[in-house]
Amino acid sequence: MRLKISLLKEPKHQELVSCVGWNTAEELYSCSDDHQIVKWDLLTSETSQIVKLPDDLYPVDLHWFPKSLGIKKQTQAESFVLTSSDGKFHLISKLGRVEKSVEAHCGAVLAGRWNYEGTALVTVGEDGQIKIWSKTGMLRSTLAQQGTPVYSVAWGPDSEKVLYTAGKQLIIKPLQPNAKVLQWKAHDGIILKVDWNSVNDLILSAGEDCKYKVWDSYGRPLYSSQPHEHPITSVAWAPDGELFAVGSFHTLRLCDKTGWSYALEKPNTGSIFNITWSIDGTQIAGACGNGHVVFAHVVEQRWEWKDFQVTLTKRRTMQVRNVLNDAVDLLEFRDRVIKASLNYAHLVVSTSLQCYVFSTKNWNTPLIFDLKEGTVSLILQAERHFLLVDGGGIYLYSYEGRFLSSPKFPGMRTDILNAQTVSLSNDTIAIKDKADEKIIFLFEASTGKPLGDGKLLSHKNEILEIALDQKGLTNDRKVAFIDKNRDLCITSVKRFGKEEQIIKLGTMVHTLAWSDTCNILCGLQDTRFTVWYYPNTVYVDRDILPKTLYERDASEFSKNPHIVSFVGNQVTIRRADGSLIHISISPYPAILHEYVSSSKWEDAVRLCRFVKEQTMWACLAAMAVANRDMTTAEIAYAAIGEIDKVQYINSIKNLPSKESKMAHILMFSGNIQEAEMVLLQAGLVYQAIQININLYNWERALELAVKYKTHVDTVLAYRQKFLETFGKQETNKRYLQYAEGRLLYENSQKLLRDLSTRKTVPLSSSWFGFDLQTLNPLTYLLFLCISCYKAQNQDAFLPYPGPLFPYS
Numbered sequence: 022m023r024l025k026i027s028l029l030k031e032p033k034h035q036e037l038v039s040c041v042g043w044n045t046a047e048e049l050y051s052c053s054d055d056h057q058i059v060k061w062d063l064l065t066s067e068t069s070q071i072v073k074l075p076d077d078l079y080p081v082d083l084h085w086f087p088k089s090l091g092i093k094k095q096t097q098a099e100s101f102v103l104t105s106s107d108g109k110f111h112l113i114s115k116l117g118r119v120e121k122s123v124e125a126h127c128g129a130v131l132a133g134r135w136n137y138e139g140t141a142l143v144t145v146g147e148d149g150q151i152k153i154w155s156k157t158g159m160l161r162s163t164l165a166q167q168g169t170p171v172y173s174v175a176w177g178p179d180s181e182k183v184l185y186t187a188g189k190q191l192i193i194k195p196l197q198p199n200a201k202v203l204q205w206k207a208h209d210g211i212i213l214k215v216d217w218n219s220v221n222d223l224i225l226s227a228g229e230d231c232k233y234k235v236w237d238s239y240g241r242p243l244y245s246s247q248p249h250e251h252p253i254t255s256v257a258w259a260p261d262g263e264l265f266a267v268g269s270f271h272t273l274r275l276c277d278k279t280g281w282s283y284a285l286e287k288p289n290t291g292s293i294f295n296i297t298w299s300i301d302g303t304q305i306a307g308a309c310g311n312g313h314v315v316f317a318h319v320v321e322q323r324w325e326w327k328d329f330q331v332t333l334t335k336r337r338t339m340q341v342r343n344v345l346n347d348a349v350d351l352l353e354f355r356d357r358v359i360k361a362s363l364n365y366a367h368l369v370v371s372t373s374l375q376c377y378v379f380s381t382k383n384w385n386t387p388l389i390f391d392l393k394e395g396t397v398s399l400i401l402q403a404e405r406h407f408l409l410v411d412g413g414g415i416y417l418y419s420y421e422g423r424f425l426s427s428p429k430f431p432g433m434r435t436d437i438l439n440a441q442t443v444s445l446s447n448d449t450i451a452i453k454d455k456a457d458e459k460i461i462f463l464f465e466a467s468t469g470k471p472l473g474d475g476k477l478l479s480h481k482n483e484i485l486e487i488a489l490d491q492k493g494l495t496n497d498r499k500v501a502f503i504d505k506n507r508d509l510c511i512t513s514v515k516r517f518g519k520e521e522q523i524i525k526l527g528t529m530v531h532t533l534a535w536s537d538t539c540n541i542l543c544g545l546q547d548t549r550f551t552v553w554y555y556p557n558t559v560y561v562d563r564d565i566l567p568k569t570l571y572e573r574d575a576s577e578f579s580k581n582p583h584i585v586s587f588v589g590n591q592v593t594i595r596r597a598d599g600s601l602i603h604i605s606i607s608p609y610p611a612i613l614h615e616y617v618s619s620s621k622w623e624d625a626v627r628l629c630r631f632v633k634e635q636t637m638w639a640c641l642a643a644m645a646v647a648n649r650d651m652t653t654a655e656i657a658y659a660a661i662g663e664i665d666k667v668q669y670i671n672s673i674k675n676l677p678s679k680e681s682k683m684a685h686i687l688m689f690s691g692n693i694q695e696a697e698m699v700l701l702q703a704g705l706v707y708q709a710i711q712i713n714i715n716l717y718n719w720e721r722a723l724e725l726a727v728k729y730k731t732h733v734d735t736v737l738a739y740r741q742k743f744l745e746t747f748g749k750q751e752t753n754k755r756y757l758q759y760a761e762g763r764l765l766y767e768n769s770q771k772l773l774r775d776l777s778t779r780k781t782v783p784l785s786s787s788w789f790g791f792d793l794q795t796l797n798p799l800t801y802l803l804f805l806c807i808s809c810y811k812a813q814n815q816d817a818f819l820p821y822p823g824p825l826f827p828y829s
Contacts, residue, residue, distance in 0.1 A: 022283040022319060022320075022322050023275070024273060024284050024286050026288050026315065026317050027315070027317070027318070028315050032311060033051075033068050033313075033314065034053035034059065034312040034313075037053065037294070037311070037312060038294070038310075038312060038313070039082070042083040042297055043297055043298070043306065044060075044085060044101075044115060045300065046299045046303070046304075048061070050101065050115075051306075052103060052308075053312065054080075055312075056074040057070055057073055057074070058071040058080075059071065071115075071116070072117030072118075077107060078107060079106040080103050081129055081131055082103070082130070082132045082133050082295070083101055083103050086102070087135055087136075087137060087139045099114060099115055100112055100113060100120065101113055102133045102142060104129075104131070106130075108129065108146065109122050109123060109124055110130050110142075111123075112158055123158045125152060126146030126150060127146070127147070128147030128148050129147045131145055131147060131170060131172050131173070132144070133145075133174075136180035137176065137219060139156060141155065143174050145172075145173070145174045146170070149166055149167040149168055151163070151165045151166075153183075162196075164196070167187050169187060172186050172212065172214070174186075174215070176217065177193070178217070178218075181195060181196055182194065182196065184215055186212040186226075189207065189210065189211060190207065191204070191207040191215065191236070193238070203240055205240040207226050207228070208226065208229075208234070209232075210228045210229030210230035210231075211229045212226055212227070213229060213252065213254055214226070214253070214256050215256075218278075219262075220262035220437050221263075221278055221439065222237070222238050223235055223236065223237060223238070225256040225265055226256070227254070227256045231250065232245060232246050232247070232248055232249070232253065233256055234246065245280075250269075250272075251270035251272070251292070252269065253269050254268055254270075254294050255267070255294060255307070256296065259298050259302045260300065260301075261398050261399070263277070263278055263302075264276065264278065264302070266298070266305050266317075268293030268294075268296045270292045270293075271287050271289060271291070272286075273287075273288060273296075273307060273317060281598050293307040301357075302319075304316060305317040305319075320334065320336070321334065322361070324363035324368070325586075326366075327588060327589070328343055329344070329368075330342045330344060337353065337356065337357055337358065339352040340352075350384040352370075352384065354372050354377065356372035356373040356375065357372060358371075358372055359397055360399070362402050365404050365537065367380055369407050373396070374392060376389070376391075376392055376397075378407075378418075378420055378422060388421065388422045394412055398435070398436065398438070399438055399439060399440065403445045403447050405419065405420070405447045406419045406466065407420065408445045410438050414429065415427060415433075417445075417469070425466065425469075427469050428452070428469040428470075430454070432454075432455075437455055442455075442486075443487075444487050444488050446490065446498060448495045449464070449465070449466055449472060449495070450464040450465075451463055453484055453487055459480050459481065460479050460480075460484075461500065462478075463477075463478060463500075463514050478500070478521075480510070482508075483504060483505040484504050484505075485502075486502060486503045487500060487501070488500070489514070490535045490542070492540050492614075493540055493618070497557075498513070498514045499513055500514050501533055501542055503531075503532075503533060507529045510525050511542075511559065524563075526556060526559065527546055527551060527553075528547075531545050531582075531583075532544065532583050532584045534586065536587045536588075538588075539611045540555075540556065540557070540614065541556075541587075541610060541611065542556045543587055543592055544584070545583075545584065545594070546575070548574065548576060549574065550572070550573050550578070550594075551571070553570060554570070554571065555614075555640040562643055562689070563691070565639045565661065565663070569636060569639045569640050571606060578596050579598065581597045582594050582597065585601070590607065590608045591603055592604045592606065609628065609637060610637065612628060613629070613637060613641060616628065617641075617644045622650055625644075626653060626656055629641050629657070638657050638661045641653065642661065642663070645657055646689060649683075651670050651674060651682075655667055672685075673685045680705060683696075683699050684699045684700045684708070687699065688712065693716065697721075701725075706725065706731060706732075709725055710732055713725065719736075719740055719753070719756070720753075722736050723756065723759070727759075
């Protein structure tokens with residue numbers, strides 16, 4: 022990737038150009054110390070003077086009013102704010118009419134920025150004040166005041182915070198009063214420029230120490246450049262947050278978001294005081310100290326997939342090369358290329374007006390359809406369809422060009438979506454919520470409606486990155502994500518009734534990717550590259566999960582590497598210096614996945630015997646249990662030495678009924694509630710009770726016995742034996758209540774036996790609550806029968822009626 026520089030022979034301004042701003046993707050306004058505002062039309066290569074400013078007005082900064090106002094969209098901005106050295110800012114229409122001038126600061130107003138919604142304007146000045154204004158220019162508040170000039174300012178992604186400079190320090194101040202202010206020393210010299218991207222939430226800073234730096238939103242350093250020859254006078258993020266540009270004296274640099282440099286150009290510009298990206302992110306304009314306005318187009322972007330390499334050679338031309346036979350095809354487009362994606366045997370290209378879909382089998386006849394809105398910011402592909410994101414919404418199309426769906430959710434902001442916050446599979450779309458970052462929205466791909474019963478996927482921590490697996494059935498679809506603590510978690514996207522369990526797979530995971538051919542997951546952990554050959558093992562038998570992993574040292578990837586792709590059995594990783602490393606993993610697990618998905622169990626066992634690796638046997642064991650093939654599971658568990666599980670599987674195979682076998686397989690996988698449900702639906706109440714007794718789930722065992730009016734005495738006997746084994750006394754109130762009733766019942770039975778041999782019965786008055794000593798045996802027997810009858814009418818049952826005498 023590099024920059025193609027365009028620079029006129031003669032400058033259009035007589036003095037230094039202080040600021041530039043894009044109105045549309047083909048129209049730019051520039052302001053200079055010669056008091057002129059000039060409009061540049063890139064389609065016709067014409068320039069025209071919009072307005073001549075008063076001689077005492079020297080412009081400093083320019084920012085166009087944002088185009089998007091909630092859901093309503095404008096095709097172009099209608100006005101901009103211009104700050105000047107006389108302490109004022111001016112609201113100017115695109116025709117050059119000054120709508121309003123406002124006295125804002127003592128000394129020059131050094132920067133002015135609209136927030137993303139266009140509801141507020143922030144200005145900073147030489148007087149060290151940071152002020153918030155309404156969109157009509159009314160002062161709302163003075164956010165902060167300091168003793169040094171504030172040279173640059175930027176809004177946070179949610180428009181709730183403001184980032185500004187204070188000498189060598191950077192400060193993030195929330196708009197809410199009494200909220201915590203974040204401040205840190207960022208440079209060894211005065212900081213001249215800052216920018217904060219709304220998509221990746223990263224901060225750029227540039228200073229007189231001749232360095233540019235990348236920070237996260239907590240002030241942690243991610244990248245620091247080597248010192249340049251001259252101070253860095255300008256930095257700017259591309260709209261999608263993937264690239265940024267750096268300007269200095271006779272210097273223009275294009276960088277990746279992680280900091281490393283794609284290209285360095287040395288145009289004859291003097292110092293570049295201001296850089297701005299076009300709305301579509303394809304070109305840069307710079308305000309130069311020698312009166313020039315420099316334009317730079319991003320070209321030679323590359324996309325790779327298997328045997329194909331696609332290169333953007335010109336703004337409207339792509340070159341496709343097949344590396345196997347060196348065949349080259351040229352693809353010509355009517356308009357400039359904005360975004361492209363190459364995956365799943367298809368190349369999807371969006372221009373400013375249309376979308377082109379090429380098949381790798383035939384590059385000559387693309388499918389073409391018109392776009393609803395020009396600027397596509399993201400393209401995602403799955404095997405059956407692809408997703409386009411633009412300023413108006415999210416759209417799903419088939420590779421035949423048929424529109425499928427357009428998912429929507431409350432508070433949707435498409436301008437901040439990227440490949441880490443949106444994921445696509447053949448049947449599901451997952452989108453991370455920006456308003457509440459603990460939530461993932463799940464949609465059916467075919468309809469765009471919420472998945473299942475509409476419940477959201479909610480996690481306890483903020484989620485950073487999400488990824489859907491690509492193969493398998495819809496009911497087995499899983500989403501993996503990395504949270505704020507860098508824990509890698511996995512859960513099912515199926516949302517019906519009960520809450521799906523979120524299970525942690527690993528810790529300190531920085532980046533992840535699913536294979537495009539089977540459900541194998543890879544990630545970069547702290548100092549290791551880890552591959553989870555069968556992540557679903559956590560749902561089947563968590564004990565053998567470590568045996569299903571492949572790990573290798575990741576120190577060769579240096580700091581902050583990123584997984585670019587996982588195609589077939591090849592993983593591509595980009596290091597912090599921009600170099601690409603290709604890692605090949607074993608092809609056998611993918612073949613095993615293929616056999617299992619086709620239910621070729623004998624072939625799977627044969628493959629494992631051929632490979633002779635514990636990892637393969639462990640994966641096969643988990644796959645077999647998940648698919649209820651206990652014969653294969655027994656072979657696989659025996660191969661990895663899990664003898665206790667082999668014995669348990671043998672005992673399952675000897676069970677008489679199909680329901681019992683199913684329940685014990687579910688228990689083997691840890692699904693106790695489902696196992697119990699299977700037994701109860703089959704009428705096997707005693708087995709359901711016995712399961713809970715075996716697991717020492719005493720409350721549930723008694724609850725089932727009482728509910729189904731059977732085996733209460735069995736539960737009590739097991740409980741008593743358990744307590745005696747451990748030398749404990751009963752403390753559970755429910756068990757005490759039923760044990761007393763049982764004791765009373767046994768005493769009553771003993772009493773009835775004694776009546777046949779004794780004329781009078783010495784009784785304890787505590788049994789019934791009054792003195793029974795005076796009753797003769799016949800009267801007492803009658804009383805006992807009445808009591809039993811009453812107890813039976815109160816839902817008591819034999820052989821153990823619970824509290825037999827509920828009255829005193």
